[in-house]
Each structure stands twice: as structure tokens, then as C-alpha cells.
Amino acid sequence: MSILVVLLSLAAGAYALAVIERWAVHGHLSLTGPAWAALALMGRESLLAHKSDRLFFELGPVLLLVAGLMAVAVIPLAPGLIITDLATGALFLNAALAYVLVALIMAGWGPNGAYAMIAGWRFLGQFIAYAMLIVMPITAVAMRAESLSTVEIVASQAQLWNVLYQPVGFVLFVVAAMGLAWLPPLDLPDATGELAGGVEAEYTGVRLAVLRLARMVIILALAGATVTFYLGGWLGPWLPPWAWSAIKILAVAASMLSVGRYMPRIREARYLALSWKLGISLALANIFVVGVIALVVPI
Amino acid sequence: MTVQMIFLAFFGGAAVWFGVVVFRTHSMVRSALALLFSQTAIGAMFLVMQAEFLGVLQIMMMATEMSVMAIFMVMFMMDPGGMGKMDMTHQKRLSLWVGVIGLLAALLLVWLPDWGPVAQSVPGAHEQAADLGRELLGRSMLIFQSAGLTILTAMVAATMVAIVPNAEQRK
Amino acid sequence: MSELSQYAILFGLSVGVIGFVLSLFGLARAIGRARSEPGKDVPATAGTLSRDPVWVRYHARYAGYALLFLAFDMEMAFMYPWAVVYREEGLIALLDMGVFLAILFLGLLYGWSQGALRRQ
């Protein structure tokens, strides 16, 4: 039952996000727009490049969707409202999102086109930049909660949300999450002005629809992860827990989607250098600081 | 129990099949990703055997590390797309022998030692992770720290081999 | 909910997603199939027809980062179980992991000094 509820709210969330994305990116606010767009994509030809690796090309979007859904599966929306409350939920989330990389490499390599291939390998570079900054902040969160279960992690924030307990980790995690979902200004693998669509460039018709849907699911999963790890999950006064989850997740997703509109894309070299020189140092310092606080203060 | 065994066999078969694909394909990227999915299947086998932490860790780490391997294969192997249909195998007799000996060794390792009585119940997944942590900080601390040193050695060695230190410093 | 049934749910979800995508593909196919025409199956490159395959040896300039990443990825395997028992173990955990991370950070600094953290 709860699985069905989560899946339905996921569908609703993905649609809401699509509305927000069109508003943020194209400046058109239309409630029905994404529905028409999805229908139109269904009716368009789904092309295949002639010397492509068809298996990779077909599997890329599917794997992306599977990865996104697996990540969503461990996001709690309310007490009891979660698909699977794995004891290693935070780690599992990470594992699922690692396949985003695999999917994009497949999607990039598959069509044997220059833009897509460069985009796929670029995303591997981007992954190397953000990967540690996802993992290390999560470790600090798990230290406080003494568990990897996402439900436990939310429960551990009853007194104080992690965003205040470990703000450095929060900032690192959100930036890394934007890199994972290749959102601007970290949209290196589908940069319009650099690769004319990149990994998405060769996808048309229904395959493109699946790819876009998968992307929305991934953004939602990451927003959900941010809320779960740092913003107290379903916790909040007055409103019922699911409402708090919905509000927080949509707000985080919307801001992640629209912030890139106001700045140019980052350069890959700078991104890597910043992540490794500044980001990892900060992440390690964050772990240390959280470690000291956790030993001194019993919350 | 039987359902568990069926899934174990399924994922085991998948792991072997992907392992075969590694050598049957001409494309380097396919080869690398086949190895990736073979390792993922092994991770799924761990899950079926209720070793959750180990399984999830395997599924996560292999995805990332095999992807990194893929880029190095594409960097250094000729014709990474396999468009020339070049045969990737060579030294067949030697590899056959090595393979057979390796298989025998693995089988011996499975059958010969005394693995003790079969556990009747599996500790919970959270307990597994916590036990592992206690082990790291207790009895196996030395092993843990030497693992750190080993990783350091690997980092230094990799840097020394692969990085040209005197190349012009570009920003 | 037992752990095995949780894994079964995840497996079922994955299979379900594949089924969902396949049914979408089937629907799209019923609406209309792609028609092969000259030039259509060539990857689009901004109006210039470029038929040459691009699967060649790709020079990844982040190779130095990638090597260090492998080491750091390995290290994270130890971090998770450590994090779970951190408060239980207390100071010894902090010191133990402090030493471990210091060793790794040393490796990062070495790589940095040797120029691994730049475009090659």
C-alpha cells in the first residue's frame, strides 16, 4: 500500500517538477505543458544512429530510471511511508545513484556521436569531482544518527536539523547533488552551448521521454535525500508529516533547478580542482568537527 | 529457502554470463561494463545471502570503479569501440591453463577448509554494519590501519607512475 | 518486514520499471515507427554531416584525479561501519579514524604536490 502511495506521489512530484523546470528554463508557466510535451514525444520518431551500440543506447535511459527509482525507494515521506526501510539506506541510496554514472556513460557511448561521447566521458570527470562530496557528508550524518537507515537519520534530527548541526556538510551535499543530477551550473554532460544536448543529443521520441522522466526522478530523489539527511525529513509543526515532506522536497528541487539560471556554467577543470582541493578538505574537516561535537553534546 | 536458492543461482548465473561477455565482446566499453554488471550480480548474490552491507557496498563500489576502468581502457586500448572486430584473446593455451588452475584452487578453497556449522539465523543488517565497525575498531585495528597504509602506497605508486611531475603547470 | 522481502520489493520494482518502459515503447511503436531516410541516422552535429565513427581512444585529462579517486573510494568502505558505531566507541573511534584519514590525506597531498590534481 505504502509502495503505491509513494509511487503515486513520485509521479505527481515528477510532474510538478517538470512544470517548474519549464518555468525556470523556458520562462513558460503552464500546468498542462509537460503533459502535452510528453504526448508529443510519444508520437515522434525514435531514431537510432547507424553505427551505434544499440544495447547501450536503449539501456541507458532505462538504467537511469531504475537507478532513480531505487534511490527513491529509501526516501521516507512520513513514518511508515517508505518503500523499503533498508538498514543500510543511506549507503543504498549512494549505490543506486552510482548507476546514474553508468547509465550516462552508456547513453553517451551508445550513439557513436561526438557530442554524446564527449558528454559521457565528461560526466565521468564530473562524477569524480562530486562523488566524494556525496559520500563524506553522508558519513557525517550517519555518525550522528548511529545508523545508515534513512528513517533513523530523520529521527536523529528531532532536536536539531542537520542543516544547523553540520552546515558545511549540507552545502557540500547540495552542490554535489546538483552535480549528480547534472543541473546547471554543473550541467557539463548536456550543456547546450558546449555539446548541443550532449548525452541527450541523440535521443528522440519515446526514448527521450524516458530519459527526461528519469532525470526528474533523480532530481526528486536527490531533493528527498537532502531533506532526509539535512532538513529533518517529515519533521515539522502543525502540518501532517507527508505535507512537510512534500513541501520541503519540492522547495529543494525547485531551487536546485532554478539556481543555475543565474550564473554561467562552471569549467570542468575548475570544478575538479575545487572539489578535490577545497571540497574534500572541507568534507574531512566536517567529519572531524561533527565527530567532536557528537562526543561532547548528546544530541 | 528454495526461492532464495533460485535467486542465488540466477544472480550467480548472471555473474558468470557477464563474465563471459567480458571476453566475448570486441568493444572495450562493453567489456568493462560487462565486468561491472558481473560484479553487480555478485553484489545481488550477497543480498540474497542476507549480507546486506557487503552486498550494497559491492554494488556501489564496483559501479564507480569499473566505470573508471572503462575510461582507462578507452584511453589506452586500440579501437575501443570494437569496430574492427579484432580478436582480443591471445596466449590462449596459457590462459586456459591459468583458468583451470584458478578454478581448481577456488573449488579446493571452498571444499577443503572446515567452515564450521551453518548459522541458523543471520544477524540483522544494522547489526552486521555495527559488528563490522566494532571489529575495525577492536581486534582488526591493525589490519584496518595497514589497509590505510596500503591505500597510501597505492596512491603514491599510481601518482609516480602516471603523473608527469615536470609537465608545464597549467591552470 | 524481513530484509529478504525488502530486496524482493526492490527487485520487483526494477523489473516493473523495465516493464513500464517496454510498454511505453510498445505504445510509441503503435503510434508510428521510425522511417529510414538518408542522413537521418547520422549523429547530429550542428548541421554538418559527420559520418565518421568517433569511438577512438579518448584522452581523459582527469586521469590523475581518477587514480586518487579509486583510493578514496576504497577508503569509504571503511568509513560507513565506522560511522555507525562512532558514538558507541567514542574517543578511540575518533583517534583511529583520525589516523586513517590523516594517512589518506597525506596521499592526497602527495598527489597534489606531484601535479595529479590538474588537467593532464
Add this chain to the structure above:
Amino acid sequence: MTIAGAHAGAMTGLRRLISTAMARDLTAFVLPGASVARSMGLDLAGSPLRIVGTPRHANLLIVVGPLPPGLRDAAAVTYAQMPRPRAILALGAGDIAPLPDADVSAPLTRAGLRSGLADLRRVIAAGAFRADSGEFNAPALEVRVEYTCPMHPEIVRDAPGDCPKCGMTLVPRETASDGHGGHGGHVMPREDRPNPADHAHAGHAQDAGGSGAYICPMHPEVISDAPGKCPKCGMNLAKAEEVESHGHGHGHGHASHAPSAHGDHAGQDDKAGGSGAYTCPMHPEVISDAPGKCPKCGMNLVKAEEVESHGPGHGHGHGDHGGYGKQQDHSGHDGHAGHGGHSKAAIDGIEPHFMSMVEMTKDQPRSSDGLQMDWIKVPFGPFFPGLPAGLRLTLTLDGDTVAASDATSLVGATDLMDGPQMRVADFVERLATMMPLSPVSYRALACAAIEVAAGVEPDHDARRGRAAAVERERIASHLNWLAEFGLQSGFLWLAARAGALQLAVQGADVAGIATQAGAIRRLSRRVQAAPLMRMRLRRIARIGKDAPASGPVDRARGGGSDARTGDPTLKDLGFEMRVRNGGDALARLRLRCDEIAQSLDVIAAAGRIAVPQVPDVDRVSGEGEARIETPRGTASLRVKLANGKVVEADLDTPTDVNIALVETVTAQQELGDALSAVASLDLSPWEVRG
């Protein structure tokens, strides 16, 4: 009524719904580009459609203005790569062959765009599907299949077979048929087709059963028909048969090309050369006549008696073998099959399966860090989002780094004159329409040159109005550049805002500009202060002071020239040349923002804007030259009048100068940086002459 690019299938209920959806969800690819459309006053961003960066995601092709001849092939390719159903909206385009007839045509105005889109929606909703839609084909899409070796791209054949160098099966490759450019080949020089040597080789294999090819003992990939020296190491080539006869038993399972393995081949084939060579144990390609150190690794060279070097000066007995001239007689012989089998045998004798990467990739280009990679040529244009439309930028990429670049204009101004003589008004009009990105400046330039030639002086007010008109165009052009740069760099707010302001400014009068001035100044402040902006542009596309450059590119490196400095009219209006230091893309951005601010002041001071009027010249003759500072730099025009008609004209444009900088600013840059660098030059391909 259906569209030309309808999807296959009869109209049913479901398809009707889908058609409605398509009509509501228009995704457009704009030819030649969104920047040109804005310059022509079209507000595409404010229309109910989404502009996409790749034809794959578009269902609508919008052709803005007449399609230049140089872009017709590219337009056909773009259309062919759109998935069906696809529609064409032509706005003031006229003939658009080889594209199919436009589904909807409308005049090139805002009203035309509105009504055209409305019509198009109706057409798509009614006819996105059709049971029997015609196939689209164009000369640019024709394909010829040739065969090439995956390892040796220089091997190109017309028929299948094996590679003469490594024996691998040649793989088919499609290329554009002859006469149509734009097939991005590999960078390595390619042997001419049909290759005379191959035919000679084939004939040779057929008539001289006993004799074989000549192979370098050290480099099995070097195969020649005639005896000679190895181009790689200078060793004398050995006969393949002899190598082959002694070669069995080696080859199998060698993990490296150890010198001794080759030594066996070489040593047994010909003992004529007596002297021992010195070779490096690690680098078998290093061969020396005298002992010493390896130049690559510094190890001591070892004397390898068995490695017969056949050093220079040693005679050997194959000089007359085979007779090259005799082989030439067979050069017309169609013997590809025999040739393939032969070379395969020769290779098999040496190494049946294993190929050394070191050996095989020696000749390939090296990257800056010394690694050998394959380079690919990737086109970024003529319709690349964020780059100037009509510019065909081809980057040779080594991974994601630019190893070489080539920028050509497909829309360059060809002939200034369309006949031996032109009426003055026609000439001015022609020049202005030739430059769709800055028509007012070129109109002013043409008028000024003709006035000088005719000896006419425009009055004070006309000069002021004209100067203000050029300054207004400068603001619009710089805003257009900002919008394009926003698109290129993913700064979408900037793209939307600057594009909207450009549309508001470019036709406005003094009062209209005054109302926009505040918004424009805020925009330019905000752009410069945007996060990541410095990081994105600083030290990108640096141009030294010695490289020739024009316009803002020139003035952004601390100095430079401006044709406006000597103009007394502009001096009256308070003009002063703006300069920025740095010479990089950031300095250019800042300078353009400065110039926008200054132009606003100049327009306010001038108080009137008057588009230059064609001077009234009456059957005069004479010559004149004028210079004007267009938004992109100094343009100069020389005209010769005879009896009131233009008989000769010669134009120098800033893009002519700046396009040569593309190579400098992209060399060894990361792809994104290289594209930002090209964008920062603000090229107008229309200005390129020739």
C-alpha cells in the same frame, strides 16, 4: 492538409490526440540562428514555442530570412536529422531548396511570426500523420561507402579487404559523396585514392609468385612492394617470404616486441649486413650504429648481433628485384582481392594475432602530455547554439581538448556588386542586407564612402543622427552578443534578459532608449557581478598585443584603436575611447558593457536618431574611402563612382581580422573554454570576405 514531414500512419483517434499535443508543444530549431532572428526584430523567445539546440529535439524548423547559398546543404542536413513529424515555417525566406516547400510561409515581421505560428498549429494538428509521406533527400545527404582500417585511418579503399599494414579486415565507412564538403575525416594524412601502390602490389602478387612484399624486420606494419629503407627506422626492408619461412614459431604469444624476436626474423633473412647494431632493451625502435645511451630512457644500448641493422651504406641484393616499372604496368589491374590475401599471409607469418600497440600507434599524433591518442574532427557549426550562425568551426579534438581548429564562414560576403555598375541606392541597400547582424553600420559606412566620393557633406543634424543610429546598433549588437554568450555559457537568465532588451532597443527612438537605459545598465552590472563569471572567463582566450585584432577585441587588451576617436561629431557628443586591460574574455565582456553604457550617453546627448539616408548624388564621378566603427570593429569601404553609379567597391571588415584569432584562442583549450573563447570574439560570419 498535411505537413511535408508527416509521420507515417493514417489519422486515428490516438494519433489525433498526439497531433494536438504536437501542435501545442512546438520545439523549434532556428535557421540561421536565434541571434539573426533577433537582429531582424523577431521575438522568438516571447513566442509560444521552445527553442532547442539540436535538430533531434525539434519538430519545427524556422527559416528566418532568405537562406544564403552556403547554408543550403547544412539546412538540408538539419532538416533530415529532425525526427518526424517535422514542419517548416519560412519567414520571408523565398526559395528554400533543397528543403521541401515550407508548410507555412509568412512575412518576416512580428505579425508574420504570430500568424505563421497560428497557421502552423492548425496544420500540424490536422496533418501530423499521413499514410504515404514522401521521402526527403538532398544532394548533401548522398553517401559513398569506402573501406578503412580501424587502426590505420590513412588506408582508404573502395572495396572490402584487409589492411595492408596490419591485416585487419577493413571496415566500411560512409562519407559524403564527392563534391560535397563537410565530411570530418581523421586528421592523419590520407593516401590518395585509388592508391597506385596497391594496384602495383596486387599485380606483383599475381605475376611474381615467388617474390613477396618487403617488410621491415623491426616494424612489421611497414610493408612495401619494392626494396628500400624503412621510413621509421631506416633499416633495409626484408623480403616477406623469407621472413615468413623462418617466422613460424615466433609470433605466437609474444607479450612484447622483444628485440630478439625480431632479430631472429631479420637475422635469418639476410646475412649480408655484417655490423652489429646497438639497441635499447626497452625501446626496440631505438637503433644506433655506435654504443651509447638510449635517448628515451637513458639505458645503455646493448649490442644485438642478431638484430641486423643493415645500416646505411650496406649494400644489399634486392635492388633490382621485381622491377618497379614492371609493377607499374599493372597499376590498372583490378586486384584488390589478391592483394588482401597476400598481405594477410605476410602478416600471419610474423604475428598471427598479437599486435603491439607501441608499434602500431607510433605515427599517430601525440598529445601535449606525450600520450598517443586518436584525434577526431568534430564540427561545431554552422548551426551550433551559442556560436555565430553560419560559422563552420571544426575542432580537432584530443579527448576534450582542442588540438587544432578551423573556422570558415559559409555565409561570407561574396561580391559587393551584383553587376558592373550599380545605382547608389541599390548598392547601399545591398551592403546593408549583406550584413544582417549590423545593417545600420554598414549602411552608414556605404553612405559615408559615397559622400566622400561625391564630395557631399551631410549637415550637422544628419551626422549626429547617423552617429546615434550607429551607437544604437552598437547597444543592440552588444546585447545580442550577451544573449548569445548567455546561451553558450548556460547563463539562461542573461540570454533571456539581454535578448528582450535587444529587441526593445534596436528600433527604439531616443525616448524609448531612455526608458530602457536603467534596465540595460542594471543588466550590465549584474552580468559582471554574477557568480562564477570571473572563473568562467578570466584568462580564457587571451590575446597578446602583437596579434592583429579589431574592435572590442583590440581595445580589451589595454590600448587599441577606435575609428570613432577622430570623429568630431562624436567628440561633440562626449565620446571617449573605452579601454580594458587583460586581453582575455572577461576583459572583452567588461569592455562591451562599458561601451553599452557609453553609447547610451552618446544617444542621450545626440537627442535624435536618424537612419542614414542615401546621399543624393547626381552623375558625379570620383573615389572615396570611409571608415566606421561597427559594433565588431573598424570597417572601411572604398568606392569608385562613375556617372553617379558605383563601379568599384572594396570592403575591409573587422571579422576578417578577428577570425584569424580563432586558432590562437582555441589551441590546447578544453572544449568548453575553446567555445567560450570563440564566442568572446563576437564574429559575424557575414563579414568574412571571399
